[in-house]
Amino acid sequence: MDLAQLTHDLAALAHDASAAVAEASDLAALDAVELDVLGKKGRLTAILRGIGSLPSDDRPNVGAVANTVRSGIEAAIAERRAGLAGTELVARLAAEAVDPTTPGRPFRHGSHHPSLESMAEIVRIFDRFGFVVLESPEVEDDRTNFQLLNIPPDHPARDLWDTLYVDLPNRLLRTHTSPGQIHAMRTFRPPIRVLLPGRCFRYEAIDASHASEFFQVEGLMVDEGTTMAHLRGLLDAFAHAMFGPAKRTRFRPGYYPFTEPSVAFDVECLICGGSGCPACGRSGWMTILGAGMVHPVVLRNGGLDPERYQGFAFGMGTDRIALLRHGITDLRVFLEDDLRFLEQF
Ligand code: DAH
DSSP states (O other), X not given: OOHHHHHHXXXXXXXXXXXXXXXXXXXXXXXXXXXXXXXXXXXXXXXXGGXXXXXXXXXXXXXXXXXXXXXXXXXXXXXXXXXXXXXXXXHHHHHHOOOTTSOOOOOXXXXXXXXHHHHHHHHHHHHTTTOEEOOOOSEEEHHHHTGGGTOOTTOGGGGGSOOOBOSSTTEEEOXXXXXXXXXXXXXXXXXXXXXXXXXXXXXXXXXXXXXSEEEEXXXXXXXXXXXXXXXXXXXXXXXXXXXXXXXXXXXXXEOOTTEEEEEEEEEXXXXXXXXXXXXXXXXXXXXXXXXXXXXXXHHHHTTOOTTTOEEEEEEEEHHHHHHHHHTOOOGGGGGSOOHHHHTTO
């Protein structure tokens, strides 16, 4: 190794390095160039290893040249690095840019099923009159669903409730929420004001107004001196809160084995306002619930003395009430789980 060769190698390295620095297209590539040229095991170090074999007079000269080459390369790298960092920052900012004028993404949300929504509204109204909600089983026995409600086996009134039986001895799916009256009377002492909302089941041929699964809300009030006038007043207040304060109402005679007397409670047709339309069978009235004074036999079956206590009860289908409130004509849409329908509520 002689002075001329070393000087030549250093010049060649300076040339190569400046080309490589210029070509580095990002910071990672530039780091690689720096390591290759200036690193501990880099090309400059390799060249300088030759200095030791030079005559001692030549060494300072080469050292000076080497330092100039090193600082030249360092400066070129520093300059390129600053340039690339600026370019990368600009590119990153552009990629991360937020457009504040973009419309927000819609947030998916659910809604209450119209039948349950009506049920909640009914519960809310009766809550103002001190009625508390009680849950009652969906699987009952014949005794509680029928017999204790004054419907003995073979009683013709059983035809009103086509029953679904469960594959267990003496078990059936409740056909109405009325058996909850028995549970309520056996659980609480009067004064009793309970609301019993829940799912009911009947063996029905399904059509626009019949389903085999539906919801009812039962009400029961028992106290000393409870009369039919209390029932009438309460149901009027309910109808006015639910359907509008100006709506006319009426009691019609009805028949249920568990109440005596029994009534059907009608509200002026919500569609035609009483003038008569197909929705109300041209009568101008819509029946929204059955009600009556609790039969003495039922009070006794609930463990209460009918000489001391009187009560009234009522039961309504919340699906039917939801139909009326929303002007829907076919009950089947409630059970089809069709989002196009459900999302409208
Ligand atoms: N349980 C009756 C039905 O499903 C509705 C009913 C009528 C409930 C009169 C009552 C009542 O509490 O007093 O058809």
